Amino acid sequence: MPAFTIRSLDKVYPGAPPVHALSNISFSVEEGEFIVLLGASGCGKSTLLEILAGLQQPSAGSARFRDKPIAGPGGELGVVFQDASLYPWRTVAANVGLGLELRGLEKEQSRRLVDEHLSLVGLDGFGDKFPHQISGGMKQRAGIARALVGDPDVLLMDEPFGAVDYVTRNKLQEDLIRIWQQRRKTIVFVTHDVGEAVFLADRIVLLSPRPGRIAEIVTLDLPRPRQRGEIELLQREARIYDALRALEPAQTATVA
Ligand SMILES: Nc1ncnc2c1ncn2[C@@H]1O[C@H](COP(=O)(O)OP(=O)(O)OP(=O)(O)O)[C@@H](O)[C@H]1O
Numbered sequence: 001m002p003a004f005t006i007r008s009l010d011k012v013y014p015g016a017p018p019v020h021a022l023s024n025i026s027f028s029v030e031e032g033e034f035i036v037l038l039g040a041s042g043c044g045k046s047t048l049l050e051i052l053a054g055l056q057q058p059s060a061g062s063a064r065f066r067d068k069p070i071a072g073p074g075g076e077l078g079v080v081f082q083d084a085s086l087y088p089w090r091t092v093a094a095n096v097g098l099g100l101e102l103r104g105l106e107k108e109q110s111r112r113l114v115d116e117h118l119s120l121v122g123l124d125g126f127g128d129k130f131p132h133q134i135s136g137g138m139k140q141r142a143g144i145a146r147a148l149v150g151d152p153d154v155l156l157m158d159e160p161f162g163a164v165d166y167v168t169r170n171k172l173q174e175d176l177i178r179i180w181q182q183r184r185k186t187i188v189f190v191t192h193d194v195g196e197a198v199f200l201a202d203r204i205v206l207l208s209p210r211p212g213r214i215a216e217i218v219t220l221d222l223p224r225p226r227q228r229g230e231i232e233l234l235q236r237e238a239r240i241y242d243a244l245r246a247l248e249p250a251q252t253a254t255v256a
Contacts, residue, residue: 001029001067001185003154004052009061010211011047013116016055020211025061026206027217031153032185034180035250038194038202038240040248042084045190046158052188053079053156065154078147082159085140086146092138093118093127096145103150117145120179137168141175148179154186161196170228172201177224198227198237206240208247215247 010021029035037045040102050056051248052070063070073079086095093114094101100110118127131139140160145171147155150251161169171194180187191197197204201220208215218240226233 004029036197039207043207043209070209078152080157084143
């Protein structure tokens with residue numbers, strides 16, 4: 001049974017005029033798969049991820065998790081946004097452990113889990129720091145630890161590395177693949193960066209803009225670990241980039 005099954009899904013945001021964000025979206029996500037939603041700004045990637053997270057409802061069609069309609073945010077799902085949104089008055093460890101605290105987990109067990117997950121994301125020794133004392137990349141690591149600490153089966157990630165520098169982003173991508181392989185999670189990851197998509201994904205769902213439709217689903221049957229600069233990876237990246245360019249509305253040439 002797939003983790004997610006999306007059938008003929010439409011999303012319209014009401015308003016004057018209404019915004020038709022997604023149209024006729026159908027695809028599934030298998031358990032353990034790494035799916036990337038890729039497309040230009042405004043093509044509905046975040047809307048689709050929010051529907052999977054239970055934070056938005058479809059206007060038509062269906063979105064199911066393990067064959068049940070997605071009714072609202074649930075414990076099987078961990079969500080990571082572009083902005084790690086840590087509470088500034090809590091230490092890194094207290095941010096990571098917040099969900100455990102709310103669940104009433106015993107203190108010692110909670111501390112052990114927090115330490116284990118800080119270590120998993122490479123934040124050993126940073127638990128006592130406050131968010132303003134750590135870098136943007138470290139905040140994203142803390143956000144990932146917070147999403148993972150409750151051991152969800154699925155991670156939903158909305159451009160989590162969009163705001164960090166190139167080298168840090170590459171390192172975060174490599175660490176995410178390591179964690180995904182070690183922990184056997186299902187991941188749905190939103191990006192508009194083709195290189196990031198090709199490095200990470202088992203399959204890429206390529207969305208076209210206004211309204212967002214599935215233009216193509218690309219399977220990346222490339223061996224892992226993937227090496228940046230590998231010719232096959234670069235060829236795939238170039239082909240997907242061309243496909244993405246072709247989806248953009250035609251530009252009218254202007255003469256100065
Ligand atoms: N809450 C909302 N109310 C009304 N319109 C919305 C809302 N959220 C998103 N939209 C509109 O829906 C469309 C899709 O937005 P969405 O954020 O899902 O796209 P995206 O591909 O994630 O974009 P980006 O890459 O820029 O984040 C856009 O036209 C956006 O303005």
